[in-house]
Amino acid sequence: MLAVKEIKFSAEALKKVDEIIARYxxxxxxxxxxxxxxxxxxxxxxxxxxxxxxxxxFLDINPIEVYEVASFYTMFHLKPSGKYVLEVCRTGPxxxxxxxKIIDHLEKKLGVKEGEVTPDGLFSFKGVECLAACGYGPxxxxxxxxxxxxxxxxxxxxxxxxxxxxxx
Amino acid sequence: MAQKIxxxxxxxxxxxxxxxxxxxxxxxxxxxxxxxxxxxxxxxEVKKSGLRxxxxxxxxxxxxxxxxxxxxxxxxxLVCNADESEPGTFKDRYLMTHTPHxxxxxxxxxxxxxxxxxxxxxxRGEMMPQIRILERAIAEAKNAxxxxxxxxxxxxxxxxxxxxxxxxxxxxxxxxxxxxLEGKRGNPRIKPPFPxxxxxxxxxxxxxxxxxxxxxxxIILNGGDEYAKIGxxxxxxxxxxxxSGNINKPGVYEIELGVPVEEFIYSDEYCGGITNGKRLxxxxxxxxxxxxxxxxxxxxxxxxxxxxxxxxxxxEGGFVTGTMLGSxxxxxxxxxxxxxxxxxxxxxxxxxxxxxxxxxxxEGTGWMEKVLHRIEYGHxxxxxxxxxxxxxxxxxxxxxxxLGDAAAWPxxxxxxxxxxxxxxxxKEPKLAME
Ligand SMILES: NC(=O)C1=CN([C@@H]2O[C@H](COP(=O)(O)OP(=O)(O)OC[C@H]3O[C@@H](n4cnc5c(N)ncnc54)[C@H](O)[C@@H]3O)[C@@H](O)[C@H]2O)C=CC1
Ligand SMILES: Cc1cc2nc3c(=O)[nH]c(=O)nc-3n(C[C@H](O)[C@H](O)[C@H](O)COP(=O)(O)O)c2cc1C
Ligand code: SF4
Ligand code: FES
Numbered sequence: 001m002l003a004v005k006e007i008k009f010s011a012e013a014l015k016k017v018d019e020i021i022a023r024y025x026x027x028x029x030x031x032x033x034x035x036x037x038x039x040x041x042x043x044x045x046x047x048x049x050x051x052x053x054x055x056x057x058f059l060d061i062n063p064i065e066v067y068e069v070a071s072f073y074t075m076f077h078l079k080p081s082g083k084y085v086l087e088v089c090r091t092g093p094x095x096x097x098x099x100x101k102i103i104d105h106l107e108k109k110l111g112v113k114e115g116e117v118t119p120d121g122l123f124s125f126k127g128v129e130c131l132a133a134c135g136y137g138p139x140x141x142x143x144x145x146x147x148x149x150x151x152x153x154x155x156x157x158x159x160x161x162x163x164x165x166x167x168x
Numbered sequence: 169m170a171q172k173i174x175x176x177x178x179x180x181x182x183x184x185x186x187x188x189x190x191x192x193x194x195x196x197x198x199x200x201x202x203x204x205x206x207x208x209x210x211x212x213e214v215k216k217s218g219l220r221x222x223x224x225x226x227x228x229x230x231x232x233x234x235x236x237x238x239x240x241x242x243x244x245x246l247v248c249n250a251d252e253s254e255p256g257t258f259k260d261r262y263l264m265t266h267t268p269h270x271x272x273x274x275x276x277x278x279x280x281x282x283x284x285x286x287x288x289x290x291x292r293g294e295m296m297p298q299i300r301i302l303e304r305a306i307a308e309a310k311n312a313x314x315x316x317x318x319x320x321x322x323x324x325x326x327x328x329x330x331x332x333x334x335x336x337x338x339x340x341x342x343x344x345x346x347x348x349l350e351g352k353r354g355n356p357r358i359k360p361p362f363p364x365x366x367x368x369x370x371x372x373x374x375x376x377x378x379x380x381x382x383x384x385x386x387i388i389l390n391g392g393d394e395y396a397k398i399g400x401x402x403x404x405x406x407x408x409x410x411x412s413g414n415i416n417k418p419g420v421y422e423i424e425l426g427v428p429v430e431e432f433i434y435s436d437e438y439c440g441g442i443t444n445g446k447r448l449x450x451x452x453x454x455x456x457x458x459x460x461x462x463x464x465x466x467x468x469x470x471x472x473x474x475x476x477x478x479x480x481x482x483x484e485g486g487f488v489t490g491t492m493l494g495s496x497x498x499x500x501x502x503x504x505x506x507x508x509x510x511x512x513x514x515x516x517x518x519x520x521x522x523x524x525x526x527x528x529x530x531e532g533t534g535w536m537e538k539v540l541h542r543i544e545y546g547h548x549x550x551x552x553x554x555x556x557x558x559x560x561x562x563x564x565x566x567x568x569x570x571l572g573d574a575a576a577w578p579x580x581x582x583x584x585x586x587x588x589x590x591x592x593x594x595k596e597p598k599l600a601m602e
Contacts, residue, residue, distance in 0.1 A: 023327075023329040025243070034333065038334075092513045093413055097414070128335075130255040132257060134255065144296070148297070
């Protein structure tokens with residue numbers, strides 16, 4: 001991490017915050033917590049303590065209420081990750097059609113273990129549970145847009161990695 | 169051709185847009201319900217249809233709606249469960265991606281029936297693309313006057329919001345979902361009270377699956393009796409089946425309930441048979457939570473009659489020789505698939521997803537995972553097999569929510585039907601590892 005990015009929503013994001021909070025009845029603004037954490041993660045890359053404290057300030061709740069929620073759900077990154085996190089489904093139905101081979105291949109290809117970041121800061125990978133796409137397995141997704149890649153092959157994975165590298 | 173209700177227009181180009189959906193008869197159910205029916209009339213039609221909850225439990229939708237408490241001055245909510253995370257299940261994602269307005273139309277009619285003026289669609293967080301699709305569909309419907317204040321001049325107001333989850337299987341359990349929607353950890357609540365009495369913010373709430381809500385529009389347009397004519401016995405209507413595993417044509421199929429399992433697996437209209445002409449070994453018929461059945465038992469009942477894709481037929485024989493329709497996640501395994509490995513995999517899943525509130529589930533799932541791991545990786549003992557059965561029995565029925573049962577059943581059933589394969593793993597660890 002180079003210069004620490006200032007934890008402050010853009011004007012556009014702030015508008016979105018208001019819009020989200022307005023979805024719930026009076027006094028129930030805590031319901032906005034998950035949507036705001038997603039928004040914050042999109043803006044700041046991951047959920048640092050500062051980011052979570054910042055989110056708490058919009059909802060009139062204690063920071064601890066944000067920490068306990070962010071740590072419960074798998075989608076919130078509590079530490080910095082690669083620019084592209086390749087999340088491969090590792091659950092039964094995908095394994096029937098070769099998911100384990102894809103995961104082994106990623107480990108070799110990227111030269112890092114699950115959860116570690118490649119030296120160029122671009123990639124990390126992670127086994128995740130069923131992504132509700134079992135008929136199109138093996139599958140992987142890449143946040144923050146959660147773009148989907150289906151019916152993966154080893155060659156297809158190589159191509160995807162090359163494409164992503166070329167974008168940078 | 170089988171009757172289609174949810175996916176009949178799925179191949180119409182642009183059906184995901186309001187304009188095309190409307191041109192193809194969309195939103196007529198909203199017009200009919202809001203302009204010509206009372207909320208109670210709508211509930212009555214849904215009761216008549218015999219529609220049962222498509223999230224997995226199969227509880228009659230109309231009955232659930234009629235249980236909704238209506239205290240004076242307290243808002244009521246409809247919450248759509250689009251958390252779809254049950255391994256083997258991918259039908260809701262399919263429906264929302266390709267025909268989002270089918271869900272939005274159903275939401276409007278259902279909200280009207282329940283007297284809800286605010287409704288939420290809780291979508292699993294990883295489905296960001298589907299969240300965008302639904303938000304767009306909602307904006308389109310609102311623009312056209314089907315949402316917002318005074319819909320179609322009838323005086324009925326409704327807003328629908330999409331709520332993203334954060335990645336947690338347990339949030340598909342309806343009370344965990346409500347906790348999550350309130351901005352908390354997804355810890356299931358003790359039932360009763362059911363959400364129909366005390367749900368979101370403590371108010372009366374109906375939670376229904378995407379597919380259940382989507383079916384309501386057709387029922388209102390065509391009548392509950394017409395819907396009840398489709399299907400077999402108490403399994404009325406059509407069901408979306410997510411087919412995956414070692415089959416030639418994986419995908420989502422809308423079937424009339426009552427299709428023979430054999431036809432579903434082998435006919436070209438559906439799964440198109442087993443990949444590479446291999447033999448069928450086993451099927452998990454209703455998502456990872458239901459008991460696995462070997463080929464002979466999934467194809468035929470104990471009395472030799474064909475087994476059908478219906479709630480009753482799949483359950484025939486109880487857990488001794490039967491299973492459940494569940495969420496309709498139909499996972500097919502060929503002769504090369506390893507039941508032990510699959511069982512270990514599912515166990516790891518449940519351990520990972522346990523919310524940790526109840527010790528039988530929190531500890532038991534971890535224990536089963538560990539024992540299965542050692543059997544799969546060649547360090548198992550014969551006594552481990554009975555140990556697994558024992559642990560699974562101690563979890564079953566002793567937890568706050570059914571995740572405990574869902575973790576126990578796959579293990580118990582795999583051992584019941586494939587004990588020799590577990591024993592072989594213990595006796596021949598080297599061969600089994602290959
Ligand atoms: N679609 C998916 O991804 C998944 C589905 N499941 C399915 O979930 C099922 C278990 O779900 P549960 O909600 O725990 O089952 P349940 O039987 O407790 O409830 C089913 C529905 O009926 C309602 N209900 C039942 N009795 C009621 C009463 N007396 N008054 C008012 N409402 C009543 C409940 O509120 C709920 O909405 C399993 O059978 C499994 O197949 C499980 C995991 C994932
Ligand atoms: C662990 C667990 C996970 C569940 N996940 C889902 C789910 O993803 N989608 C769903 O509709 N129902 C799920 N259910 C069932 C819901 O609790 C509830 O029965 C359902 O949403 C009611 O809708 P229905 O009556 O239309 O089926 C789950 C249940 C359990 C125990
Ligand atoms: S059974 Fe498991 S998932 Fe359900 S409440 Fe208990 S610990 Fe949580
Ligand atoms: S098992 Fe991989 S998407 Fe369902």
